[in-house]
Amino acid sequence: MVASLDVGHPFRQASNLALNEVVARRKAAGEPLVHLGFGESLLPVPPVVRDWLADGAGRTAYGPVAGDSAVRTAVAGYWERRQLPTDPEQVVVAPGSKPLLMALMAVVDGDVLLPRPSWVTYAPQARLFGRPVHHVPIPAGHGGTPAPDALRETVRAVRRHGGRPRLLILTSPDNPTGTLAPPEAIRQLCAVAADEDLLIVSDEIYRDLVHSPDLPFLSPAEVAGDRTVVTTGLSKTLGLGGWRIGAARFPDGPLGAQLRTDVLAVASEVWSTLAGPMQVVATRVFEEPPVITTHVRAAAVLHGAVTRAVHQIVTTAGADCRAPAGGFYLYPDFAPVRHRLRERGVTDADSLQRHLLDELGVAVLGGHHFGDSPTALRFRIATSLLHGGDDAQRDLALRSPAPERVPHIAAALAHLTHAFGTLTTGEGNATR
Structure with a gap:
């Protein structure tokens, strides 16, 4: 059977860039969001x-x-x-x-x-x-x-x-x-x-x-x-x-x-x-x-530590998710808890993306943007923006032997633990 062709109007802004702009506007308005929707590394540039x-x-x-x-x-x-x-x-x-x-x-x-x-x-x-x-x-x-x-x-x-x-x-x-x-x-x-x-x-x-x-x-x-x-x-x-x-x-x-x-x-x-x-x-x-190879290796270690921490959170919440090996992404599948999500009006990737953003303060990019089935309960998580909101925080994360315990990263991970726990078990209250 021939795989389905992608269709649609080609002249539209890339979904990841569009989401990033939406999140920037809402954060500027004071909304407490954790941004997992944009794959951008903002680690400090080496002075050299x-x-x-x-x-x-x-x-x-x-x-x-x-x-x-x-x-x-x-x-x-x-x-x-x-x-x-x-x-x-x-x-x-x-x-x-x-x-x-x-x-x-x-x-x-x-x-x-x-x-x-x-x-x-x-x-x-x-x-x-x-x-x-x-x-x-x-x-x-x-x-x-x-x-x-x-x-x-x-x-x-x-x-x-x-x-x-x-x-x-x-x-x-x-x-x-x-x-x-x-x-x-x-x-x-x-x-x-x-x-x-x-x-x-x-x-x-x-x-x-x-x-x-x-x-x-x-x-x-x-x-x-x-x-x-x-x-x-x-x-x-x-x-x-x-x-x-x-x-x-x-x-x-x-x-x-x-x-x-x-x-x-x-x-x-x-x-x-x-x-x-x-x-x-x-x-x-x-x-x-050496200044470049040392910096890149440290970045890889940081990405691995933070991404593994988020992997633990989503799998504890009931998702199936491949363990990360490189970069700063995860792709959880919440099909195992579909019945619980349906109670919240979440039935597909788009409604899951919207519910996480609007009700739980977590920005992700639904799997339908990546050519996946629109009815699947999958989305991409990008962990790179968890490293901090400025160069001082990101440098602290880069130098830490346990970045997941750095206060600003730990706070973001706590937000995610609460949000995904609320999503799949109903325990706790939504952030909004």
């Missing part, structure tokens, strides 16, 4: 990174579309240290990884295959270019990568119905589930991609935020290097979302060279080049001096 930005302030020329030689060499070295030998000519830098993903949607002609659930931006980007989208179920143990047998079945069913499946997007670690696909799953998916002639885009923006360095990470580019584009950026690892720095690694060989040429053609008409000062920052960061 601010210095690098100042060093680049005089870079006012456009420069090459792909980025200058220094930044592409630094990014190539970053991937080289991750078992992906890379020539600088395989690299393109851009104002965030999001434009690179969109450019790939523009130049790869064919249907798009996505895990169900998957990040909120992939499907809308595809729709902007008229690309049919097919969601493929994820395995029970992890997200970010479709089940291999389901992928093969979907591809062949789409072809039988006249479709042209071509682009497979994977995320590892995953947004929205916060999980990491095991190496064997990656190998199986790469085998299916080879058999079915699929191009893979591996979104690895959370790669350096795997909670434990002992967890094995396998990039599809290590297995299917001739058909895999890898994307990354600095918005999550260093909290530089507003600076907009992303990079892509294209396959070595004719296919990769043509893809890179086509993406650069799009880039030349859309963003021209990564801003000069940001290229200076990117060069220094991707060279990975």
Whole structure:
């Protein structure tokens, strides 16, 4: 059976950004909200990174579309240290990884295959270019990568119905589930991609935020290097979302060279080049001096500790939820307590999202925004904004050996314990 196509008007604001603006307005009005609805890392920027930005302030020329030689060499070295030998000519830098993903949607002609659930931006980007989208179920143990047998079945069913499946997007670690696909799953998916002639885009923006360095990470580019584009950026690892720095690694060989040429053609008409000062920052960061690697490792430990604490809260409240392995996300399923939620008028993802916000003071993003079934009782939790409301609080969290016990984080966790307990057991009173 062919997976259902995404439909809807493509010209609407991204759901995560829209929710973030709603929460900002309501918090400014004095509402006591805990914001779990936006995947933004706001950890303090290391002072040396601010210095690098100042060093680049005089870079006012456009420069090459792909980025200058220094930044592409630094990014190539970053991937080289991750078992992906890379020539600088395989690299393109851009104002965030999001434009690179969109450019790939523009130049790869064919249907798009996505895990169900998957990040909120992939499907809308595809729709902007008229690309049919097919969601493929994820395995029970992890997200970010479709089940291999389901992928093969979907591809062949789409072809039988006249479709042209071509682009497979994977995320590892995953947004929205916060999980990491095991190496064997990656190998199986790469085998299916080879058999079915699929191009893979591996979104690895959370790669350096795997909670434990002992967890094995396998990039599809290590297995299917001739058909895999890898994307990354600095918005999550260093909290530089507003600076907009992303990079892509294209396959070595004719296919990769043509893809890179086509993406650069799009880039030349859309963003021209990564801003000069940001290229200076990117060069220094991707060279990975100890000040950067130490900071990123500390951030990964912090994200792991806080996300595990929230995982304990939602599972105690009765949800099924995969244990987190990387990044700062959870994807709980409240189907086990559906009968209790129905008593509160909660029957689907949308009503669950609204009830949590309006009655319990907790902002989340419903699973229907991620391509999931609208009738499911699932939503994404982003824990990164729990670290504090200013740099002083966030720095305290970053330096603490037990961040879940830092007073402002502990207060937020207490709010969540009360809210989810109220949601599923009726014990206690709503916060509003």
